[in-house]
Amino acid sequence: MKITKIRTTPLLCKFKQDYHWADGVTLSSPVVLIEVETDEGVVGIAESGVGPTIEPMLAILHDAIPHFIGKSVFDGNKLIWDYFRSGFKARGVGSQYRLFSRTMSGIELALWDAIGKCIGQPVYNVLGGALHEKIGYFGFVQGDRPEELAAHAAQLVQEGYPVLYVKLGRGDALDLAIVKAIRQVAPDVRLRLDANEAWDTLRALRMLEKLKPYDIEIMEQPVPGVGGSEALLRIRSAGVPLSADQSVYLPEEVFEMCRTRAADAIVLGLHETCGALRWRKAAAIAEAANVRINIHGIFETGITTCIGNQVGATVPNLDDANQIMWQLLEEDLIESPSLTPVNGFLPVSKKPGYGFELNRDAVARAHEEYLKRRTWAPV
Template identity: 85%
Template sequence: MKIRNIRTTPLLCKFKQDYFWADGVTVSSPVVLIEVETDEGIVGIAESGVGPTIEPMLAVLHDAIPHFIGKSVFDGNKMIWDYFQSGFKARGVGSQYRFFSRTMSGVELAMWDAIGKGIGQPVCNVLGGAVRDKVGYFGFVQGDTPEQLASHAAELAADGYPALYVKVGRSDDLDVAIVKAVRDAAPHVRLRLDANEAWDTLRALRMLERLKVFDIEMMEQPVPGIGGSDALLRLRGAGVPLSADQSVYLPEEVFEMCRSRAVEAIVLGVHETCGAMRWRKAAAIAEAANVRINIHGIFETGITTCIANQIGATVPNLDDANQIMWQLLDEDLVESPSLKPVNGFLPVSKKPGYGFELNRDGVARAHEAYLKQQTWKQV
């Protein structure tokens, strides 16, 4: 199968309610829909997870697309890194591995979908086979006030989620009030927190001391990721297990984080690594160090959920409470299957490719929203 065309459609997928976290308030997810069409008429579908604006990523994608046309869809790994070497790094942006990875991830991932559809197999089989028949996710607690968050936590616990995930890093007393309210509302679930790099070392130590009385299973990236493993190592005496997120994007950074013994888990998404091959490479590095890998959710749609569910199913050291974010959207782009976890788990699809049907009307509405653009909200 050779690539005949690659289509990019910029989208803005609105949230059903404001999303409150350490970095402010977010109201929508900006993504680029990627469709790789082969000469056999097969279309592989994925999305590129993006940052605050779509336009720089579109510019790179449109520059890259001619390098792929007419080449075999089975050569995706080589094509992407050939383009990185000659079309991206050679122009003086070699240090921008993270931006490149998020931009080109949708192309790599869409090619796997095309391959799976072309041979009639789910992507997990193409990658060597699943080691589990379902993937676990946490309940993502949403709201602004402690009361709102507690109410949602109670609903998620009643839905059978064994683990809940709560954003902190907004202000110290508010954080404590939020965690206490959630713990009171859901006393028997595992509880994980994410401060999204909001604290320096001293403040992180102080806050971990205040919060650990609520039986915290894991604290995700409480200090700035730019500090790497050293910044997390300084918190090892706090008595709360740690996971790295913004500290780690690339397999090489996974190696350093595992070597340092700074964390018990690494939170990493398929967009950060530039797709399935390097995400699984990163997971293998973590497995060798007996460290769990956790699927990272960024501002994305159910397309990424389907993708990550297939790829994550192939990894032995996958965590049982991974991140999921499609449910934040007012309208998801996946028509089927249902992506609502049952007791915190989603089955691994056995349909060809990633196994989803796209909501084309929803795509059209999200593209219209992109043309009007509002991603962030002033507070």
């Protein structure tokens, strides 16, 4: 089965409401829809994750696509890293693994969808079989002020989510008020916090001490990820479990995080690792250290939810409260299946490929929004 064409469609998917976090306010998800066509009429579909803007990702994709045409869909791993060496790294940007991975992930992931559809099997069978029949997700609390976040947290508890996830890093007083308000309406759920690299060491130690009375299950990447494992080790004395997110993109970085025992969990998305193979490699490294891996969400659509559900089902150390972000969108791109978790869980689809049907009208509207605005941050 040969690759005959790869189509790229830039999309801007608007959020229902302003998304508040440590880095400001975000209004939409910028993604590139990837469609890999084959000589047997099969089309594999995925998306490439967010970059600073869509245009650099499109430029890299369009430069890379000719390297894939006429080649076998089964050679995706070799083709991607051949292009990395000869078409990307050779031009003096070998350190830019993260941009490369997020950009090229859509092609790697679309090839798995094409293979699954071709042989009539879900992707989890292509990758060796499922270990989980359903995947757990946390309730992602949204809002600006503490009372808004608390109201949404109460709603998520009513919907049966056993784990809630809250963004911090917006100012010490506001952060503490947010956590206090949420704990008042959700006293029994497992509570996870994410400061998105907003704190330095001293501030992190002080804030973690103040947050202890609220029974925090885990704090995600409160200090800058560029510091790697050493940055997290400096705040271990606070006695709050830590997860590494922006510290880890490469399997090698996961190895270092596990070797130094700097983190209690690994938070990592399939776009960040350049697709399924390297994400599963990172998961295997974490498993060897008896550490969970959590599917990380970036600004994405239900396409990535379906992908993560399939790939995540194949690893034994998958966390029971992963991240999805399609629910933040004004309109998702998935026609079916339903991606609304029931009591925090989604079943793993048994349909060929990733098992979803695309809403072509929603894709057209998101593309029109990209053409109109070409920006995803407030102006």
